[in-house]
Amino acid sequence: xxxxxxxxxxxxxxxxxxxxxxxxxxxxxxxxxxxxxxxxxxxxxxxxxxxxxxxxxxxxxxxxxxxxxxxxxxxxxxxxxxxxxxxxxxxxxxxxxxxxxxxxxxxxxxxxxxxxxxxxxxxxxxxxxxxxxxxxxxxxxxxxxxxxxxxxxxxxxxxxxxxxxxxxxxxxxxxxxxxxxxxxxxxxxxxxxxxxxxxxxxxxxxxxxxxxxxxxxxxxxxxxxxxxxxxxxxxxxxxxxxxxxxxxxxxxxxxxxxxxxxxxxxxxxxxxxxxxxxxx
Amino acid sequence: xxxxxxxxxxxxxxxxxxxxxxxxxxxxxxxxxxxxxxxxxxxxxxxxxxxxxxxxxxxxxxxxxxxxxxxxxxxxxxxxxxxxxxxxxxxxxxxxxxxxxxxxxxxxxxxxxxxxxxxxxxxxxxxxxxxxxxxxxxxxxxxxxxxxxxxxxxxxxxxxxxxxxxxxxxxxxxxxxxxxxxxxxxxxxxxxxxxxxxxxxxxxxxxxxxxxxxxxxxxxxxxxxxxxxxxxxxxxxxxxxxxxxxxxxxxxxxxxxxxxxxxxxxxxxxxxxxxxxxxxxxxxxxxxxxxxxxxxxxxxxxxxxxx
Numbered sequence: 001x002x003x004x005x006x007x008x009x010x011x012x013x014x015x016x017x018x019x020x021x022x023x024x025x026x027x028x029x030x031x032x033x034x035x036x037x038x039x040x041x042x043x044x045x046x047x048x049x050x051x052x053x054x055x056x057x058x059x060x061x062x063x064x065x066x067x068x069x070x071x072x073x074x075x076x077x078x079x080x081x082x083x084x085x086x087x088x089x090x091x092x093x094x095x096x097x098x099x100x101x102x103x104x105x106x107x108x109x110x111x112x113x114x115x116x117x118x119x120x121x122x123x124x125x126x127x128x129x130x131x132x133x134x135x136x137x138x139x140x141x142x143x144x145x146x147x148x149x150x151x152x153x154x155x156x157x158x159x160x161x162x163x164x165x166x167x168x169x170x171x172x173x174x175x176x177x178x179x180x181x182x183x184x185x186x187x188x189x190x191x192x193x194x195x196x197x198x199x200x201x202x203x204x205x206x207x208x209x210x211x212x213x214x215x216x217x218x219x220x221x222x223x224x225x226x227x228x229x230x231x232x233x234x235x236x237x238x239x240x241x242x243x244x245x246x247x248x249x250x251x252x253x254x255x256x257x258x259x260x261x262x263x264x265x266x267x268x269x270x271x272x273x274x275x276x277x278x279x280x
Numbered sequence: 281x282x283x284x285x286x287x288x289x290x291x292x293x294x295x296x297x298x299x300x301x302x303x304x305x306x307x308x309x310x311x312x313x314x315x316x317x318x319x320x321x322x323x324x325x326x327x328x329x330x331x332x333x334x335x336x337x338x339x340x341x342x343x344x345x346x347x348x349x350x351x352x353x354x355x356x357x358x359x360x361x362x363x364x365x366x367x368x369x370x371x372x373x374x375x376x377x378x379x380x381x382x383x384x385x386x387x388x389x390x391x392x393x394x395x396x397x398x399x400x401x402x403x404x405x406x407x408x409x410x411x412x413x414x415x416x417x418x419x420x421x422x423x424x425x426x427x428x429x430x431x432x433x434x435x436x437x438x439x440x441x442x443x444x445x446x447x448x449x450x451x452x453x454x455x456x457x458x459x460x461x462x463x464x465x466x467x468x469x470x471x472x473x474x475x476x477x478x479x480x481x482x483x484x485x486x487x488x489x490x491x492x493x494x495x496x497x498x499x500x501x502x503x504x505x506x507x508x509x510x511x512x513x514x515x516x517x518x519x520x521x522x523x524x525x526x527x528x529x530x531x532x533x534x535x536x537x538x539x540x541x542x543x544x545x546x547x548x549x550x551x552x553x554x555x556x557x558x559x560x561x562x563x564x565x566x567x568x569x570x571x572x573x574x575x576x577x578x579x580x581x582x583x584x585x586x587x
Contacts, residue, residue, distance in 0.1 A: 065343070112370045113341070121341070125365055131331045132366060135338025135346075142300065142320055142344060162362070165331035172326075 032100025038260035040080035073129025127160025156188030171210030218243025284415035304350030337366035352378030382522030399527025411470035462492030469520030479574035
């Protein structure tokens with residue numbers, strides 16, 4: 001069995017890591033003019049907790065067959081996932097100097113595996129990542145491998161029928177090694193997610209679909225850790241963690257403002273954002 | 281063909297531990313024997329093909345060799361994006377088997393006709409597109425697909441299709457095969473409908489017209505060496521498919537000839553015209569209505585032969 005994080009981080013280190021990632025994210029997004037900043041900022045804590053505390057992964061051996069699988073089902077969050085993978089040591093951060101440049105593999109969505117260490121699936125078309133993670137979890141059960149599979153979804157992504165197809169099958173298969181995490185930032189591309197398609201009560205919906213459903217504050221590391229532990233301890237049902245988040249979290253003028261789904265910061269906005277992301 | 285598929289899948293599941301069969305809630309009783317051999321490697325994914333296709337991609341990326349089985353429209357166009365992105369872009373070696381292809385389910389109406397699958401799927405990079413003429417060709421293609429590093433789509437009929445290939449030699453991915461010898465004109469196509477072409481060839485032989493019939497078998501990759509040999513031998517070709525004449529095997533042949541500098545071949549495409557078929561009958565009736573049964577094909581042969 002491969003190791004988890006070499007030395008799990010304490011609460012202050014987790015916060016510091018999230019801050020570093022946010023700084024790099026807004027900087028590279030501004031330089032490369034890559035959108036979906038708001039969607040990336042809402043899932044920073046979720047990714048930090050997963051990559052530093054939860055996933056059984058080894059950045060030096062990213063293709064170990066017994067690694068846990070993490071799929072960014074909300075593929076438009078790739079800009080923050082790239083930062084996470086670099087910081088976690090999957091590849092040198094210098095590679096991200098290419099982000100958004102013509103011919104680079106680092107663009108708006110993750111490419112297929114083999115180009116960027118740590119990327120498990122090409123996502124970006126919504127509704128694919130959870131079913132793929134489900135397939136990986138089913139494969140692990142057939143192959144008798146003790147691994148867990150995770151998919152991070154957006155709330156808008158729960159519009160896709162394939163998400164609910166996967167939810168039904170995972171429940172009938174009692175696939176307790178599968179965990180879906182929903183970055184519930186209450187927005188999708190052009191409107192409030194609740195107004196576009198009535199998702200609420202989202203956790204209850206998953207519950208009635210046969211999942212072990214939890215609702216947490218998606219920016220609270222302790223709450224995320226506790227929910228992931230409870231998911232790990234669940235032995236019958238697949239788990240969903242509905243993480244209440246704020247789109248654009250961490251930068252006051254981006255928080256809960258859906259313009260930052262598509263906009264990228266100009267130099268003044270970048271400076272203002274970075275000023276808010278100074279370590280305390 | 282579907283019984284041959286179930287038999288071969290059972291044999292393959294017994295031989296290898298990575299073969300996994302995913303069904304879209306069809307094949308009642310058909311896979312009982314398979315389930316005895318490999319119960320843990322059979323999964324009824326329900327009537328949820330998009331999820332089934334993506335999860336197959338996930339399984340294949342984890343080292344299994346999943347084979348998806350359901351009725352052709354539902355395992356092709358229903359979940360096309362999952363085939364394109366999850367399976368083909370990832371080069372996840374999934375084998376997609378569409379049963380009841382073409383007009384096998386003619387009387388079930390346009391919902392169950394698959395007349396566009398070849399056209400659409402052959403545009404997807406890295407996907408083998410296979411259309412066996414009979415169960416012998418199917419079995420060889422299935423085995424090869426499970427050894428291929430690439431994903432494959434295999435388009436099969438339903439049941440009771442006649443055996444057309446004499447043996448397994450010269451069958452497989454990227455291989456075409458001559459089913460019936462002739463000298464004047466070539467019919468080349470895919471699928472069990474080639475049985476009608478052989479009957480037609482026998483009929484027109486009485487009038488002194490010598491027709492060869494070939495199974496292209498593998499639409500992608502195509503057997504270019506075979507096509508070269510045929511192009512040297514025949515100047516009049518008829519393409520035949522239980523599929524739309526738009527974008528299918530006939531179109532692929534035209535593309536091949538157009539790209540080949542030396543071609544002086546005249547090619548007539550036979551297949552289903554660009555319409556939905558809603559005046560329904562069984563496959564035999566529908567083929568006849570469309571001029572795709574032996575009698576109709578004989579008429580087309582006479583016309584092409586006279587030029």
